[in-house]
Amino acid sequence: MGDGKGAIVEPDITLSPEVQEVLADVIAIRREIHAHPELGYQEVHTAALAAERLQAMGLSVQTGVAETGVVGLLEGARPGPVVMLRADMDALPIQELTGLPYASQVPGVMHACGHDGHTAALLGAAQVLAASRDQLAGSVKFVFQPAEESRAGAKRMVDEGVLKAPRVDAAFGLHLWNSMSLGTVGITNGPAMAATDYFEITIRGKGGHAGSPHQAVDPVLAAAHFLVAAQGIISRSRDPLAPAVFSIGCIRGGDAGNVIPDEVLLRGTLRTLKPEIRTLLLKRIEEVLHGTTQAQGATYDYHHRPGYPVLVNDAVMADLAREEAAAVVGKESVLSPEPTMGGEDMAYYLQEVPGCYLWVGSADPTEEAYPHHNARFNMDERALGIAVEILVRLARRYLS
Ligand SMILES: [Zn+2]
Ligand SMILES: [Zn+2]
Known part of the structure; x- marks a missing residue:
C-alpha cells in the first residue's frame, strides 16, 4: 500500500x-x-x-x-x-x-x-x-x-x-x-479492515509404524488433504469479488520419520470483509474438515474463536x-x-x-x-x- x-x-x-x-x-x-x-x-x-x-x-x-x-x-x-x-x-x-x-x-x-x-x-x-x-x-x-x-x-x-x-x-x-x-x-x-476468526483443530488418527500404515490411521495425510481442500473453499465457495483469506500458520504432529503419530494440531485464521461471506466460509471450513478427515478414517476436534468484527x-x-x-x-x-x-x-x-x-x-x-x-x-x-x-x-x- x-x-x-x-x-x-x-x-x-x-x-x-x-x-x-x-x-x-x-x-x-x-x-x-x-x-x-x-x-x-x-x-x-x-x-x-x-x-x-x-x-x-x-x-x-x-x-x-x-x-x-x-x-x-x-x-x-x-x-x-x-x-x-x-x-x-x-x-x-x-x-x-x-x-x-x-x-x-x-x-x-x-x-x-x-x-x-x-x-x-x-x-x-x-x-x-x-x-x-x-x-x-x-x-x-x-x-x-x-x-x-x-x-x-x-x-x-x-x-x-x-x-x-x-x-x-x-x-x-x-x-x-x-x-x-x-x-x-x-x-x-x-x-x-477484516473480521478475524481463529481456529484450533486437532486431527486424530491412530499411531503406528510408518512401514505398516495399513495398521494405523494417518492424521498427517488427513491434515494434508484438509489443508489443500480448505484452500479450495476460497477459490470455489466464495464470491470472487468478496475478499477472504484462510491461512494455517501452525501445523504440529509427530516426532520421528518412522512413526505415524496419533494426532496433528493445526492453528489458523480466516479473514473476511462481509458478514455473509464470513458465515458461509466458517460453515464450509468445518464441512471440509469433516469430509476430509472422514475420508481418511480420522476424527477431529474443532475449536473456533471469533476475533474482531470487520x-x-x-x-x-x-x-x-x-x-x-x-x-x-x-x-x-x-x-x-x-x-x-x-x-x-x-x-x-x-x-x-x-x-x-x-x-x-x-x-x-x-x-x-x-x-x-x-x-x-x-x-x-x-x-x-x-x-x-x-x-x-x-x-x-x-x-x-
Ligand atoms: Zn499491532
Ligand atoms: Zn496497532
Missing part, C-alpha cells in the same frame, strides 16, 4: 502554531512510553501518565475502565454533540533490536506497532483542544484503551459503557502506518476526515487504499457509532522502514505532528 520509496522526501505538512507548540512534548511522551512498554491489560504506568496529563489539563478523568483504560472528558464552551477520539496503549511481546537511545528498557516487551505514538498524539490533541475549549460546541471524549493486540480491549471498553454518559455521537481513531510514506494519509470508505468507516465521516486530512498533507496525499486483511478492535466502537479510522503514513522516506511487529520497527516522528493536527481538526470540525 502507498508508494513508499521514491516518494516525497520533504513532504509538505501544514501544522498550526498551537500544534507545533506541543510537538516537542508529544515526542518526549512517546519516547517515555516507548522506553517503558506494557502488554495488554498491564498498561499501569502508561495509563497513570495519561490520567495525570488529562487531569492537569482540567479534564474530568475516569480510570480503571476495562482494567487499565482511561477516559478524559473535555466539555466545550457551548452545548453540542460528543465526539470520541481513541488511542490504544499496549505493546507487544517482542525483544526490541532498534538500538535507539529510548529503546525499551523492559526485556521482551516492545512498542513495535506504534501505540506509544497513538497515546502521545492523543495527549497532544487533548492539550491543544483543552487550551481552546471556547471554540467547541459539544464535548470531546478522549479514550485511551488497553489491549488492542488480540485481546479486544475496545470491546471491554464498550461493555463498560465508554460510549455512554455522555453518549458518543461519532468516533475517530488513527494508526501510524509504516506501509505508507510520511506525508500521506489513507482513508477507506466502508469496510476497511471495521467499517462511515461514508459521511470518512469524507469529513478526508477533508481535514487534506488540509494537513494536501489533497493529492490523501489516499484511498484498498482494505487490509489485518484486524483492528476499533471496529467495536464503529459498530455502535459512525466514525472513521485513518492510516497516517509514518515511514521515513529516506530509509527502509521496518514493518509493524518487527523488532526493528520505528516511525518517522514527524508523523506525530500530522496525527495531532488531524485529531484536533476532526474534533473541531465535528463540534463546530
Whole structure:
C-alpha cells in the first residue's frame, strides 16, 4: 500500500502554531512510553501518565475502565454533540533490536506497532483542544484503551459503557502506518479492515509404524488433504469479488520419520470483509474438515474463536476526515487504499457509532522502514505532528 520509496522526501505538512507548540512534548511522551512498554491489560504506568496529563489539563478523568483504560472528558464552551477520539496503549511481546537511545528498557516487551505514538498524539490533541475549549460546541471524549493486540480491549471498553454518559455521537481513531510514506494519509470508505476468526483443530488418527500404515490411521495425510481442500473453499465457495483469506500458520504432529503419530494440531485464521461471506466460509471450513478427515478414517476436534468484527468507516465521516486530512498533507496525499486483511478492535466502537479510522503514513522516506511487529520497527516522528493536527481538526470540525 502507498508508494513508499521514491516518494516525497520533504513532504509538505501544514501544522498550526498551537500544534507545533506541543510537538516537542508529544515526542518526549512517546519516547517515555516507548522506553517503558506494557502488554495488554498491564498498561499501569502508561495509563497513570495519561490520567495525570488529562487531569492537569482540567479534564474530568475516569480510570480503571476495562482494567487499565482511561477516559478524559473535555466539555466545550457551548452545548453540542460528543465526539470520541481513541488511542490504544499496549505493546507487544517482542525483544526490541532498534538500538535507539529510548529503546525499551523492559526485556521482551516492545512498542513495535506504534501505540506509544497513538497515546502521545492523543495527549497532544487533548492539550491543544483543552487550551481552546471556547471554540467547541459539544464535548470531546478522549479514550485511551488497553489491549488492542488480540485481546479486544475496545470491546471491554464498550461493555463498560465508554460510549455512554455522555453518549458518543461519532468516533475517530488513527494508526501510524509504516506501509505508507510520511506525508500521506489513507482513508477507506466502508469496510476497511477484516473480521478475524481463529481456529484450533486437532486431527486424530491412530499411531503406528510408518512401514505398516495399513495398521494405523494417518492424521498427517488427513491434515494434508484438509489443508489443500480448505484452500479450495476460497477459490470455489466464495464470491470472487468478496475478499477472504484462510491461512494455517501452525501445523504440529509427530516426532520421528518412522512413526505415524496419533494426532496433528493445526492453528489458523480466516479473514473476511462481509458478514455473509464470513458465515458461509466458517460453515464450509468445518464441512471440509469433516469430509476430509472422514475420508481418511480420522476424527477431529474443532475449536473456533471469533476475533474482531470487520471495521467499517462511515461514508459521511470518512469524507469529513478526508477533508481535514487534506488540509494537513494536501489533497493529492490523501489516499484511498484498498482494505487490509489485518484486524483492528476499533471496529467495536464503529459498530455502535459512525466514525472513521485513518492510516497516517509514518515511514521515513529516506530509509527502509521496518514493518509493524518487527523488532526493528520505528516511525518517522514527524508523523506525530500530522496525527495531532488531524485529531484536533476532526474534533473541531465535528463540534463546530
Ligand atoms: Zn499491532
Ligand atoms: Zn496497532
